[in-house]
Amino acid sequence: MATDPHSALGRYLAKLPYVLGHQLSDDQVVAGLFDPHGTAIAHATERWDPIGGPGRFTGRFAHALQDVGPIDHAVVVGYGPDGGAWACDLATELREVFDARSTVLHVQDGSWRVLDNLTETWGPSTALPAQPPDIALLGTPEPAASRDDLVASVKPLPGPIFADLDHAKATHLASLSPATCADLARSALDQLARGRVDNVPHQQSLAHLVNTSIIVRDAVLAHAIQGTQHRQRVDALVRTFRAAPSSLRPVLATTAAAAAFLTGWHPPQVEGLLRHTDPTDRLTHLVQLGHDRGANPAPARRTILESADNQLQEAEAAWTTNQTAKRTTQPTDARTSTQHPAEPPSTDTIGI
Known part of the structure; x- marks a missing residue:
């Protein structure tokens, strides 16, 4: 690793679009906060x-990082003709809020420069370096051309790829227990997460099950955000939302937005998903609140994982009790049963 601070700052600027998911425009400012070991704690960008x-920028940082350890260093980057002045203003605010030293950078027209904190003057401009080679080796996706393009990357497809389930299949699923429905939905999500070529029946079943039960929705959300495959699962949720008919989109958008927020997707992607949710939904409100405040998703993630499992167990117990009660209270006619031979139950009523 090179020890030249100037070269290190150049590589940092070259990586920023990959860290943020999109190229930066001339009306944006970026702040990165680092711990005493030089590890990035958070990055944020705003117009x-x-x-x-x-x-507003520092307020969001302060709220998000209230439970995080000490912040040692802030790197602030302003883009465009006025970016240098903006970066200086933000760095001053961040130093006061976090009692941290700062590095201030200005990027314009393919060149960058750094502020000398002692003299408060700008150093010479240097051409931005090319893409760091380790980016390609890690398989990091290419950044979107702009923030707006990143938001648009999660919008619904021009037309739905699948329709809602037909009545017979929907009726069959309605007869199953909550745990069985959750298992089917999680299995469909896992199948979709295994590849980029979508299986329409799996998307259709997943969309229907998530839309017909909050218990199943939360079980799917909890499954999507845990384990080593969480990114593929959340991606499968987003793809299912984008391919769904309009009637199924709001609940799927809420589920996908929550999963994206809880697993650290880029904020513009969360914003794009939230645009298609039902604003009156409680989960939508919580995700919107966390997104707007730049909140740390870790506490909410733990809560979701615990509550989803508890709710599913309670729903399954209640369903089992209800089914038992139905069977024990169903009236029988002894005369009818002796006059007519018993017939096997219709497959349409098994489990009801």
């Missing part, structure tokens, strides 16, 4: 608000 200044 600069000339009226509100840096207050």
Whole structure:
């Protein structure tokens, strides 16, 4: 690893679009916060608000990082003709809030420069370096051309790929227990996560099951955000939302937005998914609140994992009790049973 600080800052700027998921435009400012070991704690970018200044930006950081360890260093980057002044203003605010030293950078027209904190003057401009070679080796996706393009990357497809289940299949699924439905939905999600070529029947079943039961929705959400395959599962959720008919989209969008937020997807992608949710849904409200505040998703992730499992167990117990009660209270006619030979139950009523 090179020890030249200038080269290290150049590589940092070259990596920023990959870290944030999109190329930066001339109205944006970026802040990265680092711990005493030089490990990145958080990155955020916003279009600069000339009226509100840096207050909203630092407020979001302060709320998100209130339970995080000490912050040693802030790197602030302003883009465009006014980016240098914006970065200076934000760095001043961050130093006051977090009591951390700062490095201030300005990027414009393919070149960058760094502020000398002692003299408060800008150093010479240097051409931005090319893409770091380790980016390609890690298989990091190419950044979107802009923030707006990243938001648009999760919007619904021009037309749905599948329709809702037909009545017979929907009726059959309605006869199954909550645990069975959750198992079917999680299995469909896993199948979709295994590849990029979507299986329409799996998407159809997953979309239907998530839409017909909050218990199943939360079980799918919990399954999507845990384990080493969480990124593939969340991606499968997003693809299912994008391919769904309009009637099924709001619940799928909420589920996908929650999963994306809880697993650290880029904020513009979470924003794009939230645009298609039902704003009155409680989960939508919680995700929107966390997104707007830049909240740390870790506490919410733990809560989801625990509550989803408990709710599914309670729903399964209640369903089993109800089925037992139905069987024990069903009236029988002794005369009818002796006059007519017993017939096997119809397959349409098994489990009801």
